[in-house]
Amino acid sequence: xxxxxxxxxxxxxxxMTFSAEPKMQSVGKVEKNTDGIxxxxxxxxxxxxxxxxxxxxxxxxxxxxxxxxxxxxxxxxEENLKRGGSVKTTGRMTSINVSSALLGRVINPLGEPLDxxxxxxxxELMPIEAVAASVVERExxxxxxxxxxxxxxxxxxIGRGQRELIIGDRGLxxxxxxxxxxxxxxxxxxxxxxxxxxxxxxxxxxxxxxxKLLEEGAMNYTIVVAAGASDPAPxxxxxxxxxxxxxxxxLKKGEDSLIVYDDLTKHAWAYRQISxxxxxxxxxxxxPGDIFYLHSRxxxxxxxxxxxxxxxxxxxxxxxxxxxxxxSAYIPTNVISITDGQIYLQSDLFNSGIRPAIxxxxxxxxxxxxxxxxxxxxxxGKTRLELAQYAELAAFAQFGSELDEATLSQLExxxxxxxxxxxxxxHPLPEHLEVLSIFAVTNGLLDSVLLDDFQKFEQEYHQYxxxxxxxxxxxxxxxxxxxxxxxxxITEATEKFKKTFVI
Amino acid sequence: xxxxxxxxxxLASYTGNSLxxxxxxxxxxxxxxxxxxxxxxxxxxxxxxxSIEIIIPxxxxxxxxxxxxxxxxxxxxxxxxxxxxTLVTGIRIVAEDMAYDFNLKDTxxxxxxxxxxxxx
Numbered sequence: 077x078x079x080x081x082x083x084x085x086x087x088x089x090x091x092m093t094f095s096a097e098p099k100m101q102s103v104g105k106v107e108k109n110t111d112g113i114x115x116x117x118x119x120x121x122x123x124x125x126x127x128x129x130x131x132x133x134x135x136x137x138x139x140x141x142x143x144x145x146x147x148x149x150x151x152x153x154e155e156n157l158k159r160g161g162s163v164k165t166t167g168r169m170t171s172i173n174v175s176s177a178l179l180g181r182v183i184n185p186l187g188e189p190l191d192x193x194x195x196x197x198x199x200e201l202m203p204i205e206a207v208a209a210s211v212v213e214r215e216x217x218x219x220x221x222x223x224x225x226x227x228x229x230x231x232x233x234i235g236r237g238q239r240e241l242i243i244g245d246r247g248l249x250x251x252x253x254x255x256x257x258x259x260x261x262x263x264x265x266x267x268x269x270x271x272x273x274x275x276x277x278x279x280x281x282x283x284x285x286x287x288k289l290l291e292e293g294a295m296n297y298t299i300v301v302a303a304g305a306s307d308p309a310p311x312x313x314x315x316x317x318x319x320x321x322x323x324x325x326x327l328k329k330g331e332d333s334l335i336v337y338d339d340l341t342k343h344a345w346a347y348r349q350i351s352x353x354x355x356x357x358x359x360x361x362x363x364p365g366d367i368f369y370l371h372s373r374x375x376x377x378x379x380x381x382x383x384x385x386x387x388x389x390x391x392x393x394x395x396x397x398x399x400x401x402x403x404s405a406y407i408p409t410n411v412i413s414i415t416d417g418q419i420y421l422q423s424d425l426f427n428s429g430i431r432p433a434i435x436x437x438x439x440x441x442x443x444x445x446x447x448x449x450x451x452x453x454x455x456x457g458k459t460r461l462e463l464a465q466y467a468e469l470a471a472f473a474q475f476g477s478e479l480d481e482a483t484l485s486q487l488e489x490x491x492x493x494x495x496x497x498x499x500x501x502x503h504p505l506p507e508h509l510e511v512l513s514i515f516a517v518t519n520g521l522l523d524s525v526l527l528d529d530f531q532k533f534e535q536e537y538h539q540y541x542x543x544x545x546x547x548x549x550x551x552x553x554x555x556x557x558x559x560x561x562x563x564x565x566i567t568e569a570t571e572k573f574k575k576t577f578v579i
Numbered sequence: 580x581x582x583x584x585x586x587x588x589x590l591a592s593y594t595g596n597s598l599x600x601x602x603x604x605x606x607x608x609x610x611x612x613x614x615x616x617x618x619x620x621x622x623x624x625x626x627x628x629x630s631i632e633i634i635i636p637x638x639x640x641x642x643x644x645x646x647x648x649x650x651x652x653x654x655x656x657x658x659x660x661x662x663x664x665t666l667v668t669g670i671r672i673v674a675e676d677m678a679y680d681f682n683l684k685d686t687x688x689x690x691x692x693x694x695x696x697x698x699x
Contacts, residue, residue, distance in 0.1 A: 090693070100678070100680075102678075103673065104676060118627070143582075144624060
C-alpha cells in the first residue's frame with residue numbers, strides 16, 4: 077500500500093517542472109455535426125491531421141480545411157457536443173503513445189486500453205501518419221518469416237519486410253492463416269513482435285482471436301489494435317495507421333515486427349463513408365479519388381531497413397475480402413498492385429476439404445527463394461511445378477481413359493502432395509518438420525501410404541522422428557541444404573517408421 | 580452570386596461599425612436561399628473579426644477590467660462581455676480564433692494534464 081505522504085511528495089516533485097504561464101490557443105466553434113464529422117468555424121491555424129479537443133474532452137482529427145471551416149472527425153463518443161460549443165487545437169498531430177508495455181494488451185487506435193487492465197505506461201508518442209523509409213535506407217528482403225504453414229513456407233515464402241496479401245471470400249481461413257503466422261513466431265529464439273489490427277470486426281471475433289492467442293501463449297509478444305464495427309468510421313480509418321505507428325516504434329529499436337491488417341476492405345468502406353460525409357467527390361464505386369493512396373501509403377511503411385539504419389523490419393499481411401471470388405474488383409486490384417505477392421484462397425478448394433484452401437496457381441510471392449532457407453529451398457523447389465502438372469493431369473484423368481504407369485504414379489504423387497499440404501488450424505509447424513514432410517512426399521517415400529491415413533501418418537511420423545532421430549531433427553533445424561548423406565538418413569528412418577505404422 | 584460579391588455586400592451592410600438594419604432588410608429580400616446562407620456566414624465572420632469576447636467569472640469583475648489596456652492591445656474592436664462562473668477567477672479573451680486564457684480553471688486543467696503526462 078503506497079503511503080499518502082509519498083504520493084504528495086511525488087506530486088510536489090512533478091509540479092516543480094510545471095509552468096503556469098498564460099496560454100494562447102486556437103479555438104473554433106462547433107457549427108454542425110453530421111454523422112460523426114464536426115464542421116467548426118474558426119481554427120484558422122489548424123493543420124491537416126492535427127488533433128483537436130472538444131469542450132467535453134472528446135478528441136477529434138482535422139480532415140478538411142476550407143476557407144471558413146474545418147471539418148473534424150470525431151474520434152470518441154461525446155454526449156455534450158452541441159452547436160456553439162468550443163473546440164481547441166492541441167498543436168500536435170494525431171499520434172499514439174507507444175511503449176513495450178503495450179505487449180499483451182488490447183487497445184483502440186487512440187492507445188486507450190480495451191482489455192480492462194491498467195493504463196498504458198507513458199512511452200513515446202509515435203505519429204499516426206508518417207513518411208515511409210526512403211530507398212537508400214532499405215535493403216532487399218532476405219530473411220524468412222516463417223508462417224508454420226507448409227503450403228506457404230514451401231511455395232509462397234514470406235520474408236521479413238515483405239507485404240503479402242491474403243485474399244479470398246468470407247469464411248475461407250484468411251484470418252486463420254494470419255493467426256497461425258502469429259502463433260508460429262514463438263518458435264523463434266527472439267519472437268517477432270506481432271500486431272493484429274482488427275478493422276470493423278465483430279467484438280466477438282476479436283475476443284475469440286485474443287483468447288486463442290492467450291491460449292497458445294502468443295499474447296506475450298502480440299498487441300491487438302481494435303476498431304470494431306460499432307466504433308465510429310474515423311476510428312476504423314485510423315486503426316491500421318495506429319498499428320503501423322506501433323510497429324515503427326519497434327523498428328526504431330532495430331527489432332522485427334509482423335503486422336496483420338484484418339481487413340482492408342472494411343478500412344476502405346470506413347474511408348468511403350468519411351469521404352462521402354465530407355462531400356469529397358465520389359469516384360468509381362463511390363470511393364474517393366485517393367483510395368489507392370489510402371492503402372499505398374500504409375503498406376509502404378512495411379520495410380526492411382539496412383544495418384546502417386538499425387536492420388529492423390516490418391512485415392505486413394494485409395487481408396482483403398472478395399465478393400464472389402472476384403479478384404478483379406476495384407479494391408482487390410489496387411492492393412494486389414501494391415503488395416509483393418498474394419495468397420489466394422478459393423472456396424472450391426475449401427469445400428473439397430483442402431485447408432488451407434490456397435490456390436497455388438494464382439498465389440505468388442515476388443520475393444521468392446530469397447526468403448527461404450537452404451533446407452526449404454532444396455525440398456520445395458519442385459513442389460509447385462509438380463502440383464501444376466498434377467492439376468492438368470487430374471482434369472485429363474476424369475475422362476476415364478486408360479492411363480500408362482508413369483501418368484498413374486504422377487497422379488498418385490500429386491494426390492499425396494496435396495494431402496501433405498493440408499494442415500489443421502492453430503497447428504503451425506516448425507521448419508524442420510515442414511522440411512521433413514515435404515522431403516518425404518517429393519522423394520516418393522510416402523507413395524505407399526494410403527490417402528485416408530495421411531494426416532494420422534504425418535502426425536505419428538513427426539513424433540517418431542523427434543523421439544528416435546533427434547540428430548536428423550537438429551541437422552534440419554540448422555536450415556542448411558539437405559546433403560546426400562542426410563537425405564539417406566531421412567529415407568532410412570522413414571522406411572523404418574512405415575513398417576511400424578499401424579492404421 | 581460569387582463569394583467575393585457576397586463578402587462585399589456584407590461589408591456594405593455596415594454603417595460605421597454597426598449593422599444597418601434597413602440595408603440588411605433590403606439586401607436579404609433580394610437574395611436566393613443559397614446566397615442568403617453565404618451572406619449570413621459573411622456577416623458572422625465580419626462580426627468575429629471586428630469584435631473580441633471577454634469572458635469573466637461574474638459581472639462584478641467588470642469594474643476591475645482595465646479597458647484602456649484592452650483597447651490598446653485590440654484597437655478598433657468592439658468589446659463583448661459574457662460570464663462563465665467555471666473560470667473561478669481570472670479572464671479569458673477570445674479574439675477571432677485565438678483564445679487567451681488567464682484564469683484559474685485553465686491553470687488547474689494544465690496542472691492535471693502535466694501530472695498525467697508525468698506519471699503512469
